[in-house]
Amino acid sequence: xxxxxxxxxxxxxxxxxxxxSGVNLQAAAGEVxxxxxENGAGKSTLMRLLSGELCADEGTMELDGVPFAxxxxxxxxxxxxxxxxxxxxVCPHMTxxxxxxxxxxxxxxxxxxxxxxxxxxxxxxxxxxxxxxxQGLDLDARLADLPTSxxxxxxxARALAASKGCRVLILDEPTSSLGKEDVARLFDVxxxxxxxxxxxLYVSHFLEEVAxxxxxxxxxxxxxxxxxGRIEQTTLGAIVEHMAGRKVEQLFxxxxxxxxxxxxxxxxxxxxxxxTRASLRLxxxxxxxxxxLMGAGRTELLRAVFGLEPVRAGRVKVGAYVGPASPTxxxxxxxxxxxxDRKAEGLATSLSIADNLTLSKLxxxxxxxxxxxRRQREQAxxxxxxxxxxxxxxxxxxxxxSGGNQQKVALARLLHHGxxxxxxxxxxxxIDVGSRAQIYELIDRLACEGKAVLMVSSHLPELLGTCDTxxxxxxxxxxxxxxxxxxxARTLLEEATxxxx
Amino acid sequence: MxxxxxxxxxxxxVALIVVYVLLVVxxxxxxxxxxxxxxxxxxxxxxxIAAVGMTLVIVQGGIDLSVGSGVxxxxxxxxxxxxxxxxxxMAVPAGVLSSLLAGSxxxxxxxxxxxxxxxxxxxxxxxxxxxxxxxxxxxxxxVDPGGLEHLMASSPxxxxxxxxxxxxAVAIAVAAALMLAYTRFGKHVFAVGxxxxxxxxxxxxxxxxxxxxxxxxxxxxxxxGVMEFSTLTVGDPTDSVGLELEVxxxxxxxxxxxxxxxxxxxxxMVGALLMTxxxxxxxxxxxxxxxxxxxxxAIIVVAVAVDRLRRARR
Numbered sequence: 001x002x003x004x005x006x007x008x009x010x011x012x013x014x015x016x017x018x019x020x021s022g023v024n025l026q027a028a029a030g031e032v033x034x035x036x037x038e039n040g041a042g043k044s045t046l047m048r049l050l051s052g053e054l055c056a057d058e059g060t061m062e063l064d065g066v067p068f069a070x071x072x073x074x075x076x077x078x079x080x081x082x083x084x085x086x087x088x089x090v091c092p093h094m095t096x097x098x099x100x101x102x103x104x105x106x107x108x109x110x111x112x113x114x115x116x117x118x119x120x121x122x123x124x125x126x127x128x129x130x131x132x133x134x135q136g137l138d139l140d141a142r143l144a145d146l147p148t149s150x151x152x153x154x155x156x157a158r159a160l161a162a163s164k165g166c167r168v169l170i171l172d173e174p175t176s177s178l179g180k181e182d183v184a185r186l187f188d189v190x191x192x193x194x195x196x197x198x199x200x201l202y203v204s205h206f207l208e209e210v211a212x213x214x215x216x217x218x219x220x221x222x223x224x225x226x227x228x229g230r231i232e233q234t235t236l237g238a239i240v241e242h243m244a245g246r247k248v249e250q251l252f253x254x255x256x257x258x259x260x261x262x263x264x265x266x267x268x269x270x271x272x273x274x275x276t277r278a279s280l281r282l283x284x285x286x287x288x289x290x291x292x293l294m295g296a297g298r299t300e301l302l303r304a305v306f307g308l309e310p311v312r313a314g315r316v317k318v319g320a321y322v323g324p325a326s327p328t329x330x331x332x333x334x335x336x337x338x339x340x341d342r343k344a345e346g347l348a349t350s351l352s353i354a355d356n357l358t359l360s361k362l363x364x365x366x367x368x369x370x371x372x373x374r375r376q377r378e379q380a381x382x383x384x385x386x387x388x389x390x391x392x393x394x395x396x397x398x399x400x401x402s403g404g405n406q407q408k409v410a411l412a413r414l415l416h417h418g419x420x421x422x423x424x425x426x427x428x429x430x431i432d433v434g435s436r437a438q439i440y441e442l443i444d445r446l447a448c449e450g451k452a453v454l455m456v457s458s459h460l461p462e463l464l465g466t467c468d469t470x471x472x473x474x475x476x477x478x479x480x481x482x483x484x485x486x487x488x489a490r491t492l493l494e495e496a497t498x499x500x501x
Numbered sequence: 502m503x504x505x506x507x508x509x510x511x512x513x514x515v516a517l518i519v520v521y522v523l524l525v526v527x528x529x530x531x532x533x534x535x536x537x538x539x540x541x542x543x544x545x546x547x548x549x550i551a552a553v554g555m556t557l558v559i560v561q562g563g564i565d566l567s568v569g570s571g572v573x574x575x576x577x578x579x580x581x582x583x584x585x586x587x588x589x590x591m592a593v594p595a596g597v598l599s600s601l602l603a604g605s606x607x608x609x610x611x612x613x614x615x616x617x618x619x620x621x622x623x624x625x626x627x628x629x630x631x632x633x634x635x636x637x638x639x640x641x642x643x644v645d646p647g648g649l650e651h652l653m654a655s656s657p658x659x660x661x662x663x664x665x666x667x668x669x670a671v672a673i674a675v676a677a678a679l680m681l682a683y684t685r686f687g688k689h690v691f692a693v694g695x696x697x698x699x700x701x702x703x704x705x706x707x708x709x710x711x712x713x714x715x716x717x718x719x720x721x722x723x724x725x726g727v728m729e730f731s732t733l734t735v736g737d738p739t740d741s742v743g744l745e746l747e748v749x750x751x752x753x754x755x756x757x758x759x760x761x762x763x764x765x766x767x768x769x770m771v772g773a774l775l776m777t778x779x780x781x782x783x784x785x786x787x788x789x790x791x792x793x794x795x796x797x798x799a800i801i802v803v804a805v806a807v808d809r810l811r812r813a814r815r
Contacts (some may be wrong), residue, residue: 010571051702074704089702090696091764094688101702105685112683158703 004199005050005168008081010059011223012045018377019045022059032190032200034231036212037220038243038458038493043203046220046407047170048372050074050201051083063167065483074103076207080167081160082159086176094143097121099143106193109336113207124161127196128153128189128195142420149182156189170201171194174296175209187213205293207497210387219243237490240497244460244489249432252465253444259468260284263452264305264335264421268314271304273297276476278314281453282421287443287453289467290478291492297476298456299340302423305454306330306337318421331360336419338410340456347398354380354394356409361419383412388438404435411442424455428462440466460489509756510768512807516800517775524782532785543653544669545777547732548570549670550725551744551768552751553677554604554718559752560681561714562694562761563618567607567625568722569744571600573737574633575726579649580642580736589647596730598721603629604719608712614752626745633738635758642736652731666728673721690714694761749795754804775800 003029007025011018020042027033030123037043048054050061050069061068063079076083090099100121106113121139143151152174159166171190175183190200190213202214211216211231219227227242264282268350269275274297282288290298303309305316315322318333326499327337339346347465349358357380358365365376380394387408391401397408414422427443428436443453443466457463463484470487472479472495479495507795551568558565579596584587603625653666681687692700693710701707703783729741753759754775755768783793792803 053702072704073702077704083702089696089699091692091699091762093695094691098688098691103699103705105688107685110684112685112688114683175588 004031004064005029005201006062007050008060008062010046010049010056010061012054012057015496019221020049020056022224023220024225024228025203025218026228027199029167029199030194030197031216032194032202032214033146033216034214035203035220036083036205036210036217036243037117038237038460041220042223043220043241044172045223047083047085047172047201048202050076050081050082050168052168053202053279055237077103077159077162078164079163080162080166080243081170082162082166083170083172084155084159084174086173088148090143090151090154090156090444091143093143093469095140096125096137096146097168099138099140100124100161102149102158104162110375115345119158120161124157125153127160128192130159147182147213149178151186152178152186153189153291160193166193166198168199170203172203173205173295174202175204175206177297183209196352205497209237211236236494240490240493244493250326251440252462253441254287254466254468255444255448257285257447259286259452263319264454265317266301266305266314267302267317268315269301269311270313271300271309271311274300274476275473275478278473278478279469280478280481282454284420284452285447286448286469287467288448288481289463289484290454290456290471290473291339291463291470292458292496294475296496298473300426302337302425302454302456302475306335306423308337330498331417331419334418334420335423336360336414336417336421336425336426338407338414338427340429342403342406342410342430347406349399349406350397352397353384353389353391353409355402356398357383357394357413360413369497377414383416387412402431402435404431404438407431407435407439411439419451422454424453426457428457428459429453430482436462460492463492464489475497508764508765509631509808510765510771511754513754513768513771513775513804514802517656517771517778520775520782521778524778524785526664528785532782533619537781539663541774541781544781545723545773546653546666546670547729547741548744548747548751548776549770549773550673550721550728551748552755552773553673553766554721554725555679555716555745555748555752556755556757556766556769557681557690558618558718559749559757559759560694560764561690561711562697563611563620563711563714564622564749564759565607565715565718565736566622566745567603567629567720567747568725569682569741570626570629570633571603571722572726572729572741572744573739574629574636575600575605575723576730576733576740577633577637577642577736577738579730580644581636582646583647583649586738589649592647593649593727596727597720600723600726601716601720602720605712605716607719609713612711621785626737630738633758639736639738641738644736646689646731646734649727649731650734650739652792654731669724669728673724674766674770681766686710686713687810691762694763696762726784747776748773749799750801754801756808772804 003026005027008021010020010023012020023046035043050057052073052075055071068079080214097118101117106116125137135148159169174186193200204210214231217229217231218225219239221243260283262281262283266278266280267280278301292298300309304311305326307330316325318335319335343349352374357374365372377394384391384394387489389405389408391405407455428439447453465489467484469481471481472492474496523579531759534608555565578599579592607621607625611618653664688707689710692705693707697707718805733740751772752764752769754772755765755767757764778794779800
């Protein structure tokens with residue numbers, strides 16, 4: 001039988017990066033098909049190709065045997081392919097009714113056909129819950145007033161309200177922000193859709209969920225399909241193995257280090273909405289890695305420690321100091337943070353390297369009441385040389401640098417400030433291999449000098465290659481610390497995804 | 502709480518009624534009469550018509566700073582055409598068309614170049630003002646208004662005491678409110694302002710909606726300009742400096758959000774009226790001009806702050 005959706009050898013590059021290089025996928029009508037892979041494996045890119053946001057460079061896609069290459073989201077929708085993305089696409093100011101019918105409002109004589117609009121929306125919502133409008137969903141409620149689960153239902157209903165119907169529904173990490181009951185409700189909806197013949201592409205990290213809802217699966221790694229088949233014919237362990245792969249990278253440096261005193265102690269920390277409970281002890285001369293999935297609460301943990309988010313419960317002890325926190329205080333205590341979002345938060349990209357480097361320590365450049373641009377340039381030049389930042393001169397704008405060199409500037413700012421504790425959030429995200437190796441070297445050197453590094457990363461080999469100790473965060477809860485010798489990619493991934501095979 | 506009280510325009514409407522009643526009580530002999538109501542209605546016409554356009558612009562997530570210059574340009578074009586000895590039937594369309602053109606160009610630049618509306622219309626403000634001055638040789642164009650003065654004149658005792666301009670403003674406001682509520686385009690204007698990404702994902706042509714909104718706003722600025730000419734009966738290139746701020750204030754008082762997705766025609770009309778009532782009331786009370794300005798400013802700030810508070814509590 002002709003499959004509902006067939007993707008063959010699809011590739012897509014962004015500049016020099018190849019996000020997808022030969023992906024295959026096949027899903028039948030009425031099938032829930034899981035698309036599995038680590039962060040950065042290419043799942044999102046594939047979904048964006050299917051939903052018409054991007055076009056493929058190579059390869060073919062077919063829908064019910066007919067070539068399918070949507071040039072816009074509108075075209076994909078017209079063919080019956082709709083996506084419900086992780087960041088929900090809703091208009092918060094508008095009502096449930098208006099959101100469900102958005103872009104497909106029925107008209108009569110140029111005016112909205114309001115009765116029909118209501119009927120269609122009602123019907124779409126009823127399809128989701130077996131003949132009744134899901135509870136708590138008033139057609140006239142504003143979307144901003146609904147919980148996340150409700151907004152998600154509205155988005156699914158929008159796909160179903162399409163006049164041509166919905167042939168393929170893509171759910172991208174649909175449960176990452178839902179509670180247990182809402183997940184159960186969503187699964188009822190998915191099973192209902194499946195009975196009606198809709199194909200559901202289910203993209204998720206949570207393997208136990210995947211196993212309970214889907215029949216077929218495709219595993220992506222580094223932009224390639226590495227495994228596909230039926231869920232009942234495999235084990236979660238086998239899937240995890242495919243996700244992680246077995247590549248040994250020679251990028252990492254880890255000298256023998258001697259941990260010293262505890263410099264940072266976190267006990268039972270809770271912040272809104274995550275983490276729910278996190279405890280850790282970071283020593284001098286130690287690199288402590290935090291593994292986990294996107295949205296598990298790792299970034300929020302670092303931010304709470306650095307004083308960017310309020311701490312709801314528990315305590316953070318820096319050296320001997322316990323008390324209120326703010327970024328200014330933390331910097332004074334010798335704690336610095338590297339943001340995962342270089343462009344939006346980590347750097348002022350329209351300013352020069354020198355300005356960025358010295359930003360947190362400007363008072364040091366003021367003497368006799370005057371600011372010294374000459375000294376600023378000297379200091380910046382010094383760091384450019386020490387970290388091997390490829391730049392014309394200290395006055396060059398940061399936006400003109402490559403990602404790797406930008407990251408070095410951000411790191412150099414922490415070092416210039418003279419911090420002892422470095423909170424690094426995805427320090428090598430989106431940068432080239434050469435710069436990555438240099439950053440690993442730098443982290444190793446810092447640890448050897450007796451500084452303490454707390455590092456969040458979604459790249460498991462990186463954590464395994466550079467850290468002394470690793471803790472895994474799962475849905476807001478930080479697990480036990482384990483020596484790196486006791487960890488491997490598979491056990492970490494199992495802990496992070498909740499798949500204890 | 503009754504449903505209508507929760508509408509964004511409910512607060513300003515209550516404020517309008519309270520202020521009006523207060524002034525009637527304070528100055529019953531001058532403020533209460535129908536003559537005063539008529540005067541206030543007439544004084545609101547230009548701001549009100551322009552505020553209808555601004556409501557569309559702000560709801561879809563933009564801003565237009567060139568309204569004052571657009572109105573001035575329209576008065577100049579109307580006067581210039583009349584000065585050539587042509588009839589008002591030529592002059593009015595020419596004036597409105599010039600503003601429509603300016604609005605369409607603005608929309609085109611914003612959607613094609615993807616520059617923020619603030620910058621484009623800030624430039625437009627200066628450019629339109631310059632064109633108006635050039636066309637008028639930096640002088641007022643004094644012409645026979647050719648009957649256009651009747652648009653805004655109130656003639657007590659006549660068969661229709663309310664001037665035509667007021668009716669035009671009401672008709673425009675009603676039409677725009679119906680359009681926002683009962684057409685696809687209206688829904689799409691809100692959707693684009695609320696979340697442009699989502700709108701695009703749902704197959705709405707975001708660029709077209711934006712362009713259409715700026716063109717419509719230009720058209721309405723042109724009509725407001727004709728009313729301004731009718732009041733002035735000259736083409737004045739230095740007229741209406743800072744009008745755009747009054748217009749934006751009307752929309753914001755009426756519940757419009759500068760980040761888009763929110764606003765209503767009724768609210769904007771209430772906002773425009775509220776400012777007129779405060780100004781007129783100030784004059785009747787013998788308050789100095791500078792006091793009136795402070796009060797107007799305070800009203801804008803308080804209106805928005807109260808609105809945010811109300812929303813935060815929900």
